[in-house]
Amino acid sequence: MRLPLRADCGWAKGDSGANALGGMYKIALRMLLRDRGKYLALVCGLSFATLLIAQQGSIFLGLVLRSTGVLQNVGQPDLWVVDPSTRYILETRPVGEQFVGRVRSVPGVAWAEPMFSNYANVEFADGTFKRVQLIGIDRTTLIGQPPEMVEGSLEDLRAPDTVLVEESSRPKLNNAKIGDVLRLNDKRAVIVGFCRAKLGFESNAIVYTTFDNAVRFTPVGRERVTFILVGVKPDADRTAVAADIGKFTGLGAFTPEEMSRRTIGFILYETGIGINFGITVLLGFVVGLAVTAAIFYQFTLENLRHFAVLKAMGTRNSVLVRMVLLQAGVVGMIGFGIGCGPAGIFTILGRKPGAELAPYFPWQLLALTLVGMMICIGLGSLLSLRRVITLEPAVVFK
Amino acid sequence: MSALSAESTVRVANTGESLAVELRGVTKTYGSGSTSVHALRGVDLEVKKSELVMLVGPSGCGKTTLVSIISGVLGADSGVAKLFGIDWSTLGNEQQTLRRGELVGFVFQQFNLIPTLSIIENVSVPLLIRGVREREALERAAAALTSVELGDRTKSLPSQLSGGQQQRVAIARALVGEPRLIVCDEPTASLDGHTGQVVMDLIKDTARSRTDENHRRCVIVVTHDTRIFHYADRIVEMEDGRLKKTLSQHTREEAAHVPRFAEESPSPAEASKP
Numbered sequence: 195m196r197l198p199l200r201a202d203c204g205w206a207k208g209d210s211g212a213n214a215l216g217g218m219y220k221i222a223l224r225m226l227l228r229d230r231g232k233y234l235a236l237v238c239g240l241s242f243a244t245l246l247i248a249q250q251g252s253i254f255l256g257l258v259l260r261s262t263g264v265l266q267n268v269g270q271p272d273l274w275v276v277d278p279s280t281r282y283i284l285e286t287r288p289v290g291e292q293f294v295g296r297v298r299s300v301p302g303v304a305w306a307e308p309m310f311s312n313y314a315n316v317e318f319a320d321g322t323f324k325r326v327q328l329i330g331i332d333r334t335t336l337i338g339q340p341p342e343m344v345e346g347s348l349e350d351l352r353a354p355d356t357v358l359v360e361e362s363s364r365p366k367l368n369n370a371k372i373g374d375v376l377r378l379n380d381k382r383a384v385i386v387g388f389c390r391a392k393l394g395f396e397s398n399a400i401v402y403t404t405f406d407n408a409v410r411f412t413p414v415g416r417e418r419v420t421f422i423l424v425g426v427k428p429d430a431d432r433t434a435v436a437a438d439i440g441k442f443t444g445l446g447a448f449t450p451e452e453m454s455r456r457t458i459g460f461i462l463y464e465t466g467i468g469i470n471f472g473i474t475v476l477l478g479f480v481v482g483l484a485v486t487a488a489i490f491y492q493f494t495l496e497n498l499r500h501f502a503v504l505k506a507m508g509t510r511n512s513v514l515v516r517m518v519l520l521q522a523g524v525v526g527m528i529g530f531g532i533g534c535g536p537a538g539i540f541t542i543l544g545r546k547p548g549a550e551l552a553p554y555f556p557w558q559l560l561a562l563t564l565v566g567m568m569i570c571i572g573l574g575s576l577l578s579l580r581r582v583i584t585l586e587p588a589v590v591f592k
Numbered sequence: 593m594s595a596l597s598a599e600s601t602v603r604v605a606n607t608g609e610s611l612a613v614e615l616r617g618v619t620k621t622y623g624s625g626s627t628s629v630h631a632l633r634g635v636d637l638e639v640k641k642s643e644l645v646m647l648v649g650p651s652g653c654g655k656t657t658l659v660s661i662i663s664g665v666l667g668a669d670s671g672v673a674k675l676f677g678i679d680w681s682t683l684g685n686e687q688q689t690l691r692r693g694e695l696v697g698f699v700f701q702q703f704n705l706i707p708t709l710s711i712i713e714n715v716s717v718p719l720l721i722r723g724v725r726e727r728e729a730l731e732r733a734a735a736a737l738t739s740v741e742l743g744d745r746t747k748s749l750p751s752q753l754s755g756g757q758q759q760r761v762a763i764a765r766a767l768v769g770e771p772r773l774i775v776c777d778e779p780t781a782s783l784d785g786h787t788g789q790v791v792m793d794l795i796k797d798t799a800r801s802r803t804d805e806n807h808r809r810c811v812i813v814v815t816h817d818t819r820i821f822h823y824a825d826r827i828v829e830m831e832d833g834r835l836k837k838t839l840s841q842h843t844r845e846e847a848a849h850v851p852r853f854a855e856e857s858p859s860p861a862e863a864s865k866p
Contacts, residue, residue, distance in 0.1 A: 217720030217729065221709065228708035503704045506665050508693015508721045510686055587665040587692075590704055591656045591777050 218509065222517035225497060226524060232493050233525070239489040240529020241536075243482030243570060248537035248563045250478035252553035254471045256544070260552045261461045262454045263392035264311060264329070267400075268338050271423035272432050274453045275306070275439055278446030282460035283453060284394060286311065288417040289445060296443045297422050302430030303439070307332040309421040310408040313398070316367060317377040324366050326399045328378075330408025337423055340402055346372050346387020351404060356386040363399030364388070376401075379411050393552075395461070479566055486529075486567070487574030490522060494578030498585060506587035514582050518575055526571040530564055537563075611677075612773055612810035613639035613662050618671035620657050620833075631657040633833040634671065641676075641772070642808035644796060644823060646815055649830035655814045656777060658830070662812060663775045664692045676772060693721055697766030699795070701778035703758040705750040711761045712737060712746035718769035736764040740794060756787030760794060767798050767809075774799060776813040780820055792820045 227233055259266075264283050265274075275297055277287040297306040310330030317323045331338035333352055340348075344361045351358055357376065364370055376383040383403070391400050403411065409418045424447065426435045432449060439447035448456065462468035494501075501514055537555065544553040620632040631654045639645050647655045660666035661673050664680050673680045675695060680688060697718070698704075705714045715733035720726065737743050740760040742753075750758055759779060766774055776795060780788030799809040813824070821827060829837040 217716075217724070217726050220726065221706075221713070221717060221720060224713065225706060225708050499704065500706045503698075503700075503706070504717065504721070505689065506663075506692065506698055507718050508689055510689050513721075587689075588660040590665070590698065590700060591660055 218513050218517055219520055221504075222520050223524065225500065225517075226493075226521045232496065236489050236493055236525045237529050237532060239485045240525055240567065240571070241533035243486045244530045244533025244563060244567055245536050246478040246482045247475075247566050248534060248555070248559065249540055249553070250475045251559050251563065252537065252541050252555040253544075254475050255556070255559060256552040256554035257395075257467065257471065258458050258461055259554050260393065260397075261395040262457050263394040264327075265450055265453055265457070267329075267341055267391040268309075268423065269341065270337050270425065271450070272426040273424040273436055273439065273447045273449060275422035275424055275443070275445050275447045276420075278440070278444070280446060281456055281464065283457045284311070284396075285460070286420050288414055289419050289422070290417045291419055293443055293445060294419060294422055297424060297439055297445070297447075300435065300438050300442050302427050302435035304425040304427045304430075305335070305337070306422050306424045307335055307337040308405050308419040309338045309423050310405050310412075310418065311420040312408070312412045312414065314379045314401070314412050316399075316401075317380070318368060324399060326363075326367075326378075326401045327394055327396075328408055328412055329400060329402050330405040331402065333404040333406055340389035340391040340400075342390040344388045344390050346385075348387065348389075350386035351402065353384075353386065355382050355384055355407065356403065357383045357407070358387045358389045358402040359385055360391045360393070360400035360402075361388045362390075362393070363401075366399045381411050383407075383411065482566070483570040483573065486526075486570035487577060490525070490571060490574035491577045493521075494518060494575075494581065498581060499589065501582050502585050502587050502589045505585060506590045511583050515579055518579055518582055522571045522575040522578075523568075526567055530567045533567075534560065534563070610640060611638050612641045612643070612675065613637060613812070614672070614674040614677075615658075615662070616672040618658075618661060618668045618673055620654075620661065620666070620669050630833050632661070632668070635833070635835055637828065637835060639810055639812065639826075641810050642800075644799060644811040644813070644825045646813045646821060646824040646827045647830060648815060648821075648827055649836070651816075653830040654833040655830055659775050659777065659812055659814050663696045663698070663773065664688050693718065693769070695772050697769060697771035697774045699759070699762050699766045699774065699776040699779045701781045703750070703755075703762045703782075705758060705761060705765070707750050710747050710749060711742065711753065714750065714761060715765045715768050718765060722769060733764070733768055736768040737761070739798070740764045754787075755782050756784075756790060759783060759787075759791050763791065763794055763798065772809060774809055774811045776811065776815075778815055778817070779813060780815065780817045785819055788817060788820060792823045796823050 262283060275293075277289060280286050291308060294306055294308050297303060309332070310328070312328055314326055314328040315323045316326050329338065336348060336351070340358065340360070346358070348358070350356055357378070359367060359370060367376065370376065370385055372385055372387060374385045376385065378401070383401070389402060393400065422445070424439070426432050436447035436449065439445060505511075505514065541553040541555040615635050615637040618632055618635045619630070622629045622631055635654075635658060637658075647658060649655055657666065661668050661680070662675065664675065667680065675691075678691060683691060705711070706717070709717075712730055712733045715736050716726070716729040719729035719732060724732070734743065734746055737746055740763055742757060742760055742764070745753065745757070750761065753761065759782070774795065779791055779795065783791060795811060795813070799811045813820075825840065827839045828835055829839075
């Protein structure tokens with residue numbers, strides 16, 4: 195029996211390092227992918243970790259974003275004018291109607307309309323009641339109108355004692371339909387249509403009516419304007435106009451983005467939601483981290499002897515490190531991809547109109563989850579790599 | 593270009609050293625204080641380039657430590673350990689690893705094949721480590737497997753082979769990269785008597801396959817298996833971290849009178865009896 199003799203192997207001839215790495219990368223992938231039990235365990239663990247991070251993150255974001263529901267429903271204004279100490283869109287101090295005129299007189303303001311927002315109770319025949327979010331919009335311009343009509347006509351809102359009900363709130367109002375009469379704060383309110391709008395933080399049913407009807411349904415004294423919605427002239431600078439409104443009226447004028455930030459900041463820092471939910475998300479991350487790191491560490495440990503053999507046969511530490519990182523990267527990406535699937539489905543299902551959960555899954559969360567996963571797998575790899583780098587090849591003789 | 597330059601490879605090839613292994617006063621201690629174990633206590637050993645040397649001795653006498661130091665997978669605490677004229681202590685870890693890959697092939701008791709790789713992929717690994725292109729590595733691995741009579745099992749996984757077949761794969765893997773030293777750690781310990789003889793035949797044949805004596809491979813075998821002693825050019829007996837006795841092929845004939853070796857080392861004719 196004779197072996198083929200080749201003294202001129204690529205190494206001695208100076209074959210490129212890329213060849214060496216290419217071959218060893220394939221070996222690393224085969225070690226990973228062909229060990230199906232461990233590979234599946236790794237992918238399942240990483241998918242679960244991804245799902246945990248992404249799903250908890252999307253619920254948290256959805257919940258926070260939900261607090262800006264009123265803002266999201268109103269697309270027309272460039273500025274929201276409110277009491278300057280307003281911290282949260284649903285925690286407002288109304289101002290007098292004379293402020294609407296004052297705001298209109300500020301240079302750069304194209305239009306300014308009042309908007310009413312407050313809570314009201316709908317009483318049912320059986321003696322029970324439901325709290326609703328009552329939105330009052332200007333009767334003439336209908337600025338502040340809901341984003342989308344589902345049934346009925348928006349113009350019907352101009353008729354006396356009429357209201358529009360947010361579509362997903364029908365069950366909360368005993369499956370109301372057009373023509374039904376609601377007993378709203380002990381006043382008569384006729385449903386003339388259904389619209390689609392984002393529910394607020396408390397998920398109360400939203401009822402739209404005109405500003406005049408709203409202040410009649412919910413008497414609040416002389417200061418009845420919750421928000422003044424402002425359109426800025428096309429050639430005017432929004433920030434400068436906002437500053438001028440503040441200067442001339444003493445009110446606060448905020449862009450929708452600023453108002454959103456204020457609201458989200460309030461939810462995060464002024465309520466327990468930020469800290470409580472933050473801990474939950476962090477726990478999800480930590481559990482994901484622990485699961486991922488432990489599984490990958492275990493996988494590498496079980497392959498440690500093979501790495502020792504490779505080392506004994508002449509594989510450099512740097513190559514072994516890249517092999518481990520490649521394995522980590524591949525299972526990380528596959529686990530991430532699979533884990534994102536259920537998280538995405540959960541988001542789609544959760545965002546159906548009227549769903550109490552409102553997960554929000556922007557690409558930033560996706561990217562953050564990927565970064566989180568890579569940190570998890572990176573830490574798992576670091577632990578593993580420490581073992582691989584300090585591995586004595588002499589263990590192959592044991 | 594690989595970290596080990598072509599220049600250094602040439603230098604090794606042209607050293608003109610007649611010795612493959614040269615150990616001078618090598619010591620190795622594991623642990624420290626009262627729990628320390630002196631594995632080697634000043635070992636001197638020379639092995640010629642084409643020699644087949646067997647290291648024998650009781651468990652814990654330092655055989656494995658010795659071959660680990662010879663093959664560069666373990667550093668000595670003191671003394672000089674040279675392989676083909678290269679002093680391991682003068683090389684950094686990275687250089688040691690590269691030299692080891694170039695100069696040494698391993699055959700282990702537990703075969704140490706990677707279970708998720710087919711046997712042809714296992715055999716190709718030493719070549720891939722050296723940067724040989726995959727296609728060429730697989731071709732050469734297939735040829736190596738054919739030479740150990742496993743050319744028809746190239747796609748099999750190690751778990752689908754018997755112990756003897758796995759050891760033949762390990763031998764093909766050890767030899768495919770053309771190493772100048774083959775270190776075998778108890779190569780027959782996991783095999784039955786007949787398969788052990790087949791494996792040793794293979795090791796000896798492949799090590800001696802070159803007609804030019806200067807380019808024959810050096811083979812060092814750690815073993816307890818008395819049935820394979822007759823394959824050795826020289827048997828080195830160790831005890832308590834020291835070399836106790838060395839018997840060459842010639843002196844082994846004389847050693848028939850030494851009770852222990854007479855009992856342990858059968859003649860080739862006796863060993864080949866079923």
